[in-house]
Amino acid sequence: MYTRAYKSAVAIPPLLWVTIFLLIPYAILFCYSFWQVSPLQIIIHSWSLDNYRELLRNHIYLEVLFRSMRIAGAVTALALLLGYPLAYFLSFRATKRKDLLYQLVIIPLWVSYLVRGYAWKTILGSDGVLNGFLQYLHLTNHPVEFFLYSPFAVILTLTHIYTPFTFLPIYASLEHIPRNLIEASQDLGASPARTFWRVILPLSLPGVLAGATFAFVLTLGDFLAPLLVGGPSGIMISNIVVSLFGAAYNWPLGAAISLCMLILVVTLLFLVERLEKKLSFQ
Amino acid sequence: MSANSNSPASPKSLWLTIYATCVYAFLYLPIAVLAIYSFNGTGVGGFPPKNWTLSWYRILFKDDAIWNTVLNSAIVAAIAVAIAITLGLLAALALDRANFPGKALFRRLVLLPLILPGIITGLSLLMLFVAATMKLSLLTITLGHGTALISVATTEIFAGLQKLDRAQEEASLDLGANHWITFWRVTLPNLKVSMIAAALLVFTLSLDEIAVSFFLIGRSNTLPLEIWSRLRRGITPEINAISTIILLFSIALILVWYRLRTRTSNEAAAVLPSTIQGEQA
Amino acid sequence: MSALLSIRNVVKGFGNRAVLRGITLGIDSGEFLTILGESGSGKTTLLRLIAGFERPDSGEIWMADERIDELAPYNRHVNTVFQSYALFPHLSVFENIAYGLRVQSTPKLEIPKRVEQALAMVKMSDYAQSSPSRLSGGQQQRVALARALVNRPKVLLLDEPLSALDANLRRQMQTELKSLQREVGITFIFVTHDQEEAMALSDRIALLRAGTLEQVASPREIYATPATAYTAQFIGQTNLLKAQIRNGFASSSGMTWQAAASQVAPASLPASDDGPAKSNPQSRTEANSPSNATFSLRPECIHLADTSSNAANNAVRFAARVTNQTFGGATDLLELTLSDGRTLRARIPSRGTIEGPTQFEFSPQDATQVKDSEPN
Numbered sequence: 001m002y003t004r005a006y007k008s009a010v011a012i013p014p015l016l017w018v019t020i021f022l023l024i025p026y027a028i029l030f031c032y033s034f035w036q037v038s039p040l041q042i043i044i045h046s047w048s049l050d051n052y053r054e055l056l057r058n059h060i061y062l063e064v065l066f067r068s069m070r071i072a073g074a075v076t077a078l079a080l081l082l083g084y085p086l087a088y089f090l091s092f093r094a095t096k097r098k099d100l101l102y103q104l105v106i107i108p109l110w111v112s113y114l115v116r117g118y119a120w121k122t123i124l125g126s127d128g129v130l131n132g133f134l135q136y137l138h139l140t141n142h143p144v145e146f147f148l149y150s151p152f153a154v155i156l157t158l159t160h161i162y163t164p165f166t167f168l169p170i171y172a173s174l175e176h177i178p179r180n181l182i183e184a185s186q187d188l189g190a191s192p193a194r195t196f197w198r199v200i201l202p203l204s205l206p207g208v209l210a211g212a213t214f215a216f217v218l219t220l221g222d223f224l225a226p227l228l229v230g231g232p233s234g235i236m237i238s239n240i241v242v243s244l245f246g247a248a249y250n251w252p253l254g255a256a257i258s259l260c261m262l263i264l265v266v267t268l269l270f271l272v273e274r275l276e277k278k279l280s281f282q
Numbered sequence: 283m284s285a286n287s288n289s290p291a292s293p294k295s296l297w298l299t300i301y302a303t304c305v306y307a308f309l310y311l312p313i314a315v316l317a318i319y320s321f322n323g324t325g326v327g328g329f330p331p332k333n334w335t336l337s338w339y340r341i342l343f344k345d346d347a348i349w350n351t352v353l354n355s356a357i358v359a360a361i362a363v364a365i366a367i368t369l370g371l372l373a374a375l376a377l378d379r380a381n382f383p384g385k386a387l388f389r390r391l392v393l394l395p396l397i398l399p400g401i402i403t404g405l406s407l408l409m410l411f412v413a414a415t416m417k418l419s420l421l422t423i424t425l426g427h428g429t430a431l432i433s434v435a436t437t438e439i440f441a442g443l444q445k446l447d448r449a450q451e452e453a454s455l456d457l458g459a460n461h462w463i464t465f466w467r468v469t470l471p472n473l474k475v476s477m478i479a480a481a482l483l484v485f486t487l488s489l490d491e492i493a494v495s496f497f498l499i500g501r502s503n504t505l506p507l508e509i510w511s512r513l514r515r516g517i518t519p520e521i522n523a524i525s526t527i528i529l530l531f532s533i534a535l536i537l538v539w540y541r542l543r544t545r546t547s548n549e550a551a552a553v554l555p556s557t558i559q560g561e562q563a
Numbered sequence: 564m565s566a567l568l569s570i571r572n573v574v575k576g577f578g579n580r581a582v583l584r585g586i587t588l589g590i591d592s593g594e595f596l597t598i599l600g601e602s603g604s605g606k607t608t609l610l611r612l613i614a615g616f617e618r619p620d621s622g623e624i625w626m627a628d629e630r631i632d633e634l635a636p637y638n639r640h641v642n643t644v645f646q647s648y649a650l651f652p653h654l655s656v657f658e659n660i661a662y663g664l665r666v667q668s669t670p671k672l673e674i675p676k677r678v679e680q681a682l683a684m685v686k687m688s689d690y691a692q693s694s695p696s697r698l699s700g701g702q703q704q705r706v707a708l709a710r711a712l713v714n715r716p717k718v719l720l721l722d723e724p725l726s727a728l729d730a731n732l733r734r735q736m737q738t739e740l741k742s743l744q745r746e747v748g749i750t751f752i753f754v755t756h757d758q759e760e761a762m763a764l765s766d767r768i769a770l771l772r773a774g775t776l777e778q779v780a781s782p783r784e785i786y787a788t789p790a791t792a793y794t795a796q797f798i799g800q801t802n803l804l805k806a807q808i809r810n811g812f813a814s815s816s817g818m819t820w821q822a823a824a825s826q827v828a829p830a831s832l833p834a835s836d837d838g839p840a841k842s843n844p845q846s847r848t849e850a851n852s853p854s855n856a857t858f859s860l861r862p863e864c865i866h867l868a869d870t871s872s873n874a875a876n877n878a879v880r881f882a883a884r885v886t887n888q889t890f891g892g893a894t895d896l897l898e899l900t901l902s903d904g905r906t907l908r909a910r911i912p913s914r915g916t917i918e919g920p921t922q923f924e925f926s927p928q929d930a931t932q933v934k935d936s937e938p939n
Contacts, residue, residue: 002461010372014388029405111313127327129319133329221401258401
């Protein structure tokens with residue numbers, strides 16, 4: 001019923017925008033990753049695989065990448081551990097005030113990343129609130145230094161930031177489970193625990209998968225939390241990219257790492273989408 | 283995790299309630315601490331907070347540098363909203379009703395910034411602007427925000443579009459209105475609420491955005507970047523004060539957004555995941 | 564007579580699925596035509612083609628002397644009452660009705676008058692400023708009617724408009740719709756899957772089956788002389804008798820009757836010259852060679868035989884056992900089992916329980932020869 005003119009009018013402007021501001025930039029990123037930078041810090045537009053060779057040769061890159069993946073894995077696991085029971089509680093136990101409790105999770109989701117990262121910095125620092133609290137209780141006499149500027153601080157901060165992200169899709173998938181399925185399971189003699197493992201959990205897996213993907217991907221590419229609370233031992237792969245684009249001035253190498261990240265993320269999303277189709281029975 | 287009985291009073295259910303309470307505490311304690319210490323006379327840190335004062339807010343209100351960046355951020359956010367809503371509306375309409383070669387790729391590309399770490403969007407745009415010899419400025423940041431947030435606007439408006447009965451538009455055509463009049467008189471009024479909701483969300487997210495802006499910054503700072511650069515110089519309760527204000531402002535916008543979103547949908551829970559699970563939209 | 568609307572050999576498919584396989588149909592001015600069919604028969608698609616929401620793959624649609632199948636919906640003198648009513652939720656009842664007038668730049672001063680007339684016509688004057696969401700289903704229905712009729716279309720299309728109403732309201736709206744149509748004199752094309760509704764409302768019924776027209780005729784004709792076995796079964800209840808014809812006599816399960824060649828009434832031919840005419844039964848058989856045929860015999864055409872006298876008027880008399888009897892108020896529905904095990908249904912005036920072998924009869928005129936329908 002929509003005319004060709006109508007379809008063109010709605011499709012062409014966003015297509016153009018996306019081409020100019022997403023597709024072409026990715027293409028430029030791709031090109032850069034094969035270029036070089038001269039000792040005089042001039043970009044040389046000659047094509048080679050040197051940047052990729054460098055990434056494999058110098059194991060600092062792979063090491064930091066693996067550390068980033070470990071941190072992302074830890075954040076994902078913790079966010080699921082916090083987010084799933086919360087979603088389950090809201091979906092199955094909270095009857096009164098469900099809406100309010102739901103909004104209470106939504107708010108931190110959209111509230112400033114920087115504000116929340118900063119909050120943790122003030123809490124974990126050696127003159128921070130946590131140390132003040134511990135000394136006030138006489139649990140320690142000296143400020144505990146390892147709270148801040150450690151992978152632990154990065155994991156804690158990012159778990160705080162991404163728990164609501166994992167909560168949401170899980171909650172949505174739990175809400176979509178028809179309640180009569182659970183009654184049917186119990187009617188057929190399954191205990192509540194069995195009902196959970198055999199009915200509820202499998203049906204909520206697509207949500208778990210979506211939530212985990214969010215936490216993992218966004219953590220993997222994070223560079224702000226390590227700068228805020230991570231310190232040298234909390235450095236992640238994106239921090240290397242940031243320094244290559246800044247002080248170290250090696251855009252081609254930075255572009256190569258970014259492109260690897262982009263490919264990693266897109267591949268992951270592709271796999272998740274395939275898996276999700278298998279998992280959802282609707 | 284599952285309770286032995288459905289009655290809320292059962293012990294396992296109690297444990298679950300306690301656990302959920304702890305999660306809420308984890309989510310809110312840091313934010314609360316931040317706000318509390320903005321009133322602490324002896325600065326950030328130490329326990330318990332003492333010498334309650336409003337002086338940090340007083341200092342903040344006299345800090346012209348901060349307020350300039352607030353203005354910058356507001357301008358950036360307003361234009362980013364215009365970009366994201368216009369293109370998001372068109373993209374949602376295109377995804378809903380047009381079939382063209384490469385549509386699947388287009389869908390993925392539009393929605394990708396939703397889940398892609400900001401650094402990649404920021405860097406690739408930086409390279410584009412450098413290649414186009416554009417000077418980095420608030421304009422480049424605005425373009426960056428607009429581009430990244432089209433994804434949010436698209437999913438929000440697409441969800442609104444799914445609730446619009448196609449027969450409404452057919453009725454309009456049937457009654458003699460052409461496509462253009464139908465768009466203005468029927469399609470747009472029906473999408474009004476989801477567009478306002480999307481605009482609020484995009485505005486909030488743009489106001490708080492830092493990862494993309496980080497790479498596209500010129501001479502004038504946005505508010506988050508100003509805070510970021512001050513953090514390098516050390517923590518002051520003034521930052522707590524501005525953070526608290528940002529927090530309250532964001533919460534207000536988010537709550538209005540949430541109300542608007544649930545008003546158009548009976549199922550509050552289904553609302554947000556459509557944004558979050560953008561890649562399935 | 565040249566039709567107001569003429570549909571000429573229209574074909575429409577979606578992807579690989581053929582939905583309409585060559586529809587030819589003429590609709591006269593002022594006629595109330597019902598397109599009747601099961602879901603999936605293509606009836607809504609046919610309506611959407613007339614309204615302009617879909618384009619035919621081939622074939623043409625003409626209104627008077629104008630070819631309209633390539634016109635946009637907003638350039639056709641056709642209006643639609645949608646199944647879901649599709650009232651604009653952001654406009655008041657008044658503005659909903661005024662919508663068509665406004666977008667077609669009717670003189671401003673004329674609009675209130677015409678909207679009020681339309682509101683009065685559907686007895687909704689008191690609700691002009693209400694929001695559609697506050698109205699009941701029946702009221703929304705009236706507003707949808709007024710919104711379409713206020714534009715004075717040449718043809719009004721109604722897509723199962725009563726399906727969302729409960730049974731009582733539905734009957735009331737049927738009556739109102741019929742009298743409204745007489746009042747305004749506009750051609751109505753009404754789509755439904757409900758054969759009773761179709762019989763109650765229509766001047767003619769076009770029975771659609773899997774994308775082809777099975778029969779187009781007045782309700783009485785289509786009931787009395789169904790052209791095909793499918794029609795006979797779809798419109799009302801019937802018994803299908805598989806019979807052998809020899810020398811003009813049909814026999815089935817031991818019953819024999821004269822199969823008159825004239826009994827297929829020419830009136831059951833559709834209005835158009837070509838098209839569905841081919842679906843007419845080929846009843847005229849060769850005189851001597853036996854052939855198979857199917858007859859439709861309505862349950863109410865089977866009577867209890869008066870055993871005290873001989874069968875009159877060539878009535879066909881047969882013995883059967885009553886194997887089931889369902890009380891239905893004024894009539895009883897009987898299930899009769901013949902000696903060869905076949906069953907027939909009969910509807911007779913209610914009386915006491917009938918037991919044991921009983922004599923029944925029917926008149927040969929009531930056994931209508933029908934064309935076998937291919938299975939769906």
